[in-house]
Amino acid sequence: MYKLIITLLCVVTLTACRDEPSAQSEQLPEAEVDARADDQSGFSQILDSPLSESSSVKKWPNARFSSSGVIPEYLQREGDVELGRKALLEEAYVSCGIPERVFRQLLPADNAPLGVDGRHERAEGLPYNFNVVTNDDGLSIVTSNCLTCHATKLFGELVVGLGNEFLDFTADASKPVERAGALVQGDAEIAAWELYADRINTIAPYIKTSTVGVNPANNLTFALIAHRRANDNTWSNQPLLPLPPTDVPPVSVPPWWRMAKKPAMFNLGEGRRDHARIMMAASMLCTDSFAELEEIDQYAPDIRAFIASLEPPEYPFPVDTVLANTGREVFDRTCSQCHGSYGDEHAYPARLVPLDVVQTDSTLVDFALGDGVPYIDWFNQSYYGQLSTAAPGAGYVAPPLDGVWATAPFLHNGSVPTIGMLLESTTRPRYWKHAVSDLSDPESYDQQHLGWQHDVLDSGKASAADVAIYDTDLPGYANSGHRFGDHLGDDERAAVIEYLKTL
């Protein structure tokens, strides 16, 4: 009860609320509003306008922005971890899909897909990233779940929470769905399929990436927002807001276990306040009424609790502990002010680092503070905004580095193939591509530099129309910035890398 009231207070006042203030945050000085003056120790505040105010912002009174600094913690609604896992794998938070009968026809006959344990019998034989649910017509349909992007088969085992960096969004998403329509039969199936196909068709141009492995989730959400009314969440076939660019900015999928520490979701720290409600944005494809959203909201806190309970997979190869200990010292000296400290007495500062400090690709920030403002405005006045706030910052959050060995490629846009390259910026390849298409083989891992095996190329997409090439010359794909490892000696760098294996 006490917690609920605090949450409500936080909601009403939009102030930063901490569940249990950590020792470290208490030592921090009071929040400073001007991030330009932020000395990296102030709080990251939610502001009414971005720091360099542009005229367009006035048109969007519900837009909020974050100053850089330490992101405060927000009280989260409590949830049940086990129920959360079940809901994640069984519920209809994505409420449209392919009729189950047809979906099963399309499964390969000779080898069973990789499933996931511990869910209801109905889902028997389905791939882990699909749920089977019953729609309003009583028809059994198969819908894609969060694990499509948020799970990876690693060395033969499914790691729930590890972002899939090998997904291919380069093809037109509507084509396979249209083709599946040839197999549906009868009114209920046709209606279910056509709803799904219409929606996929609407968003398809905005989720087609130019490179395999990068994720279009942000653009996907913006395209759906553009077709929804904020006041009642209903769908409009005609877009009501400007549509996002079809040049999809690349995003790497962060691992879920970071949510055990992160007070705000997403790269720009924009997911403030109630996380469960924000995660529900994944329902935006077909959930068209408040009533349906309310149903999902019943179990959304459980899903959040499950996500926050996840732990990273342990580094499966040998670690030189002596070297790792040396690395720890270097890390604590050079990295921990942003990334926190680990081990028994761990602390995570949740720092939103301004762009001019981190200097990584600015595309996401430029968009969030420019053409993306209408979507922020929409979010904050929608059902989602009742408990949460979208407030992007003019920089990137320094993430907790737990399990970072497994999350290559690195940076928010996945532009740097290994940690070795991240910590020595001159070695970052301008053009590269994955040397493997999945991670079933432990040999696909580069134990020296921490990343997946890849090939460095001489030329980019300009000379070869190959969707596998990661071309850092493309807008949004730059591998610049984060040069915090450049000044390290080779020994120090090797030691830090060894230490990172243990996180």
Next chain:
Amino acid sequence: MTGCRVLSSKKWLVGVFLLQACSSESPVSSLSSPEEQWLSNIAAATDTVDSSYPPNPIEFSTQLSAKTSRFSLRGIFTFPNAAPTGSVDQNQNLSLVQGGVIASLDRVSIRQGGDIVEKPSQWSYEHVLRSSILVDAVANSALLSDQIVSIEPTSTVQRAALNLAGATDNQLWVANNSVSIDSIVFSPPERCSASYQWQLELSATLRVRLEFLVDGCPQVQSVGGYSRWQVGGLIAKGFLDELENFEVVSSSPVEAKVWFSHGWGEVPSVGGAVVLDTLSIDIGQQRRLDISRSRRRSGRGPETVSASLLDQDGMSRTIELIWKDGDERLAATSGNQYPSQITLSSAEEGIDLRVQIMNRAIESDTGFGNSLNVPVVVSGSHAGAGFLNYVAINNTSP
């Protein structure tokens, strides 16, 4: 000792290609004429039913008896264990070792479900839904094509295109008396890894015998209960026989590039919310374009086009292609309207084709709704011919 068994049914080739050594085998010299051996092979093949099916490839034999210039479909298509529906499609491009194309054969047969036939593996002519043949022969350097469509219970046979071909009840023939394909036999002993033996009667005086090996099992793709595998890039070796009064007067070695696919199982019914138009055309140089286009019955949503270009090695790759219906319409007696012309283009591939429908709009009801099922000729960047299946959209869904 499966290997030996295979070999024994293919003795006529042993001496020539030294395929696999099999010590217990009697020497080639002990065999009678190739003709006799061939016939006995066919007999053996027809009787062999592999109960491990699926996915054992089909047994497929036709009678050899008639040395006519007609292609006859009176033979028996045998499907082990009577999978309810099946299809076989094969393509082979023959070329003389010295070069020069002799013939390219492409054939698709689809059997519709129905009675379980007496012999568990028989697929009789009445069950053939569609069988099409494209023959590109040096004999008259013309592209001949024909198609037969038989639909239960009416068993209509659609006359072929190009005014070259004819069909009667259970025969399909390509005119001119110049080309006939009389017999195709393959008798795989194992599911896919096998040696296959084919014989084509190109004319009364010309015949090709071929053998090729599928080494290993290609990946099976499936939709619903229907599975299919395809393998390309095979080299077949054999002989081109010249015949006089059915006797071989000369034999010269030939080599062919072959691709081979096999499908079996229940073909899912299509056309509920989305119809698929299909177009398969031979564009010369032993290349084939296979295209399908989806259209929603509701009229909403995008049309999507999938196209693949099959090269002379049987390797296919996906290409981007634009399909545009011409404005001019053909009206079928049912009132359904179809375009009389289609254009296909792909700047990247240098394809810019005008597809002309050859027949008046003769509709067939394939059980999946009305559609136009006609031969076409193409002109423009390439010359060729093929078949179109164009679905009438105003059908109620099946």
